[in-house]
Amino acid sequence: MIAFLGYLFKDLRHDWGRSLLTVASLSIMVISYLLTAALADAFDEFGSRPGVVSHNLVMLAADTIDPMQGSVSQEAFDLAVAAVQAQFGPQSVRRAEPTIFRTLRIQGDTMEVFAVAPVGMTEIYNLALLAGRLPTGRAEIAASQEAVSLAGWQVGQEVEFYGQFFQLVGEVRYEAGKIASLWMTYDAGMALFGERRGFQVGALNISGELDPETVRAYLESVPGIRPAYAVYLEHDVHARYGQAIQDLLKFTIVMDILALSVITFGVFNATSLTLTERSREIALLRVAGFSGSTVRRFLFGRALVQTLAAYLLGWGLARLVTWKHAASSFSMHGMHVQIILSPQVVLPGLVLTSLCAWLAVWLTTHHLGQRNLVVLLNE
Amino acid sequence: MSLSEPGLIHVRGLRRTYRRGQVQVDALRGVDLDIPTGAFVVVVGPSGSGKTTLLHLLGGIDRPTEGQICIAGQAIQGASEAELTRFRRDRIGFIFQFYNLLPSLNALDNVILPLLAKGWSWKKANPRGQAMLQQVGLQARARHKPGELSGGEQQRVAIARALVVEPAVVLADEPTGDLDSVTAREVVDLMAGLNRNLGATFVIATHNLELCRHATHVFEMNDGRLVVSTKG
Structure with a gap:
């Protein structure tokens, strides 16, 4: 050898x-x-x-490629909540929150912007606070760890996007999502994007005892929801990416x-x-x-x-x-x-x-x- | 002579036919010969007479179309490739006209190559290689690569390589064909001396009639046949 x-x-x-x-x-x-x-x-x-499998249903305008291109009316969202409660019981919907959604290019990176009531951030979207606090004011945002990493931000600094300055008050982890996201209150979102297009996502957190797929299939069959809206499981939306x-x-x-x-x-x-x-x-x-x-x-x-x-x-x-x-x-x-x-x-x-x-x-x-x-x- | 006698070459009815395109070439047309141990055999004849083919068949680097070859008690005409490899390694030493040394190895490494093929380590093979180089007068050139040696020196290295495993038969194909007359004479004398001193059987195909003066047997070939066989 x-x-x-x-x-x-x-x-x-x-x-x-x-x-x-x-x-x-x-x-x-x-x-x-x-x-x-x-x-x-x-x-x-x-x-x-692994995107976290949640008990969240996401109601979007049907036939839109990007959720931000459509909108969900308040009447339709209320109808959806009522229909689920009627079919599966009054406790079947634990929380329902309208959410303004946009996909924006911020500092050269594409990020999702969610505007939802602070309670919805934790109880529906299950945001975990990594640093700072969740936004409450109109000029405050929180950023996902992906966004912080991409943009090189630090909690406490001022951030400008969509022609407005925001204070970055917190860094969060959004388990169900896979891409960089920014979070602000629903009011801040309305002020930033205007009221004309309303909200793009109707988010329903249903009881943990219910099968999300059964509820989703039922909801899509409810007249008034169908055919104008499509209902997805939250993790299925993210799985597309x-x-x-x-x-x-x-x-x-x-x-x-x-x-x-x-x-x-x-x-x-x-x-x-x-x-x-x-x-x-x-x-x-x-x-x-x-x-x-x-x-x-x-x-x-x-x-x-x-x-x-x-x-x-x-x-x-x-x-x-x-x-x-x-x-x-x-x-x-x-x-x-x-x-x-x-x-x-x-x-x-x-x-x-x-x-x-x-x-x-x-x-x-x-x-x-x-x-x-x-x-x-x-x- | 007994077929089992060591060093004996015993050939009967040897034929070798090639196909060159549509043409059939009969390189050997039924050769019979016997060579005793320790002989210094010279095979002469014109180009294309079958001398080289005969050596290739005796050395197991080609296979006969027909006939029997028995060398040192071993019949090789039906041997497997692995058996032929062992046969060449243990029984045969080759000397070629153009030396065929490996250019990447120095003289000593070229000499011990057959020993490495037998599984020897470099360390174990080196003393034997040095001794062989001494036999051919090249101990001082052991570390030189073939490109740094003259034609005569390269042929001496090739002779040392052929003899290093102490083969039963050394087959040399035009060993002086690429050398000037003075060097050729030196190489001839060297081979004859090694034949006498080491007792190895030499079979040499050549045009150089100078070799015949050392020969114990001279075979003359023509048109694939052995036409004259004389004893020196």
């Missing part, structure tokens, strides 16, 4: 120019693979982050597979070139008494050393890219995506690239044992 490795490294050192070129070209694909895999991992982490991320995840996985394929073909080409250019040397090893499988192991070892070196180089360069480049931490539709070269990205990649190297060498050399030595010697 030591003799085998000794010869391997002597051979690589002798052919150092070609070896370096192979390592450099493979490392470029390794960088692509690692960055795409890290992106996929970030998407996967985001998409699989997760689905979008999952779609992107599929794309990044395809990109990863392509990167691995290019690595495989890179090793395949390098090994094919070695076999073509050095067929006489390969034949000589066979003539000297090395078996076909030993020669294949030698070629695999050579490819593996080059691939590992490329992986190490690619990993270092990818770390440099994620460290230096702002794109390694960015927001997408208000969702904070951070690219991290974690061990669960790097180690499987190492195994996969090694397997690719093995596959490439196998494809190149599987017929080597059957090749006539005389032909090889004369090539």
